[in-house]
Amino acid sequence: xxxxxxxxxxxxxxxxxxxxxxxxxxxxxxxxxxxxxxxxxxxxxxxxxxxxxxxxxxxxxxxxxxxxxxxxxxxxxxxxxxxxxxxxxxxxxxxxxxxxxxxxxxxxxxxxxxxxxxxxxxxxxxxxxxxxxxxxxxxxxxxxxxxxxxx
Numbered sequence: 001x002x003x004x005x006x007x008x009x010x011x012x013x014x015x016x017x018x019x020x021x022x023x024x025x026x027x028x029x030x031x032x033x034x035x036x037x038x039x040x041x042x043x044x045x046x047x048x049x050x051x052x053x054x055x056x057x058x059x060x061x062x063x064x065x066x067x068x069x070x071x072x073x074x075x076x077x078x079x080x081x082x083x084x085x086x087x088x089x090x091x092x093x094x095x096x097x098x099x100x101x102x103x104x105x106x107x108x109x110x111x112x113x114x115x116x117x118x119x120x121x122x123x124x125x126x127x128x129x130x131x132x133x134x135x136x137x138x139x140x141x142x143x144x145x146x147x148x149x150x151x
Contacts, residue, residue: 009103009110011089015138018102018113018122021088028084029098029117035078036096042071099132113138 013021046067049060057064085092091101091112098117103110104125114124114135124135 009089010086011103012105012110013089013102013113014104015113015122018104018115021090021102022115022121024088025085025090025100025115026117028081029092029095029100032078032081032085032092032095033098033117035074035081038074039071039078042067042074046071093132101126 046064049056049064049067052060082092082095085095085100089103091103093099093101093112093114099114101112101114102122104113111125111127112130113122114126114132115122116132123138125138126132126135
């Protein structure tokens with residue numbers, strides 16, 4: 001079984017800082033989601049064509065080559081968008097559905113402020129290992145030690 005590597009925390013955010021970054025993050029994650037769909041579509045088309053065997057492959061060799069080039073370009077572009085998020089200190093959690101995490105330091109512990117494309121602001125958090133399914137509303141945690149993220 002593979003061990004998951006902990007994320008490299010490049011910087012931490014407060015809720016205000018994360019919300020201030022959202023206009024840029026929205027644009028980038030929108031590009032990521034579009035790129036993810038494009039890559040999946042191209043992979044499906046290539047897989048479908050290749051199922052036909054050598055005869056079909058030879059009949060559509062030019063189209064296959066063009067699709068392979070388009071896929072390579074789409075994968076590179078997607079990787080650049082993901083790297084752009086990482087360079088801002090933002091962790092892609094489930095980029096295909098637009099979920100990103102903003103690391104937040106709380107009393108010596110790192111947690112993630114969690115945002116999903118379509119939400120108007122950052123209103124959730126989760127532990128490093130909790131992930132999107134286990135996120136909790138910030139408002140419910142104001143009295144807990146995580147309140148420093150609200151500063």
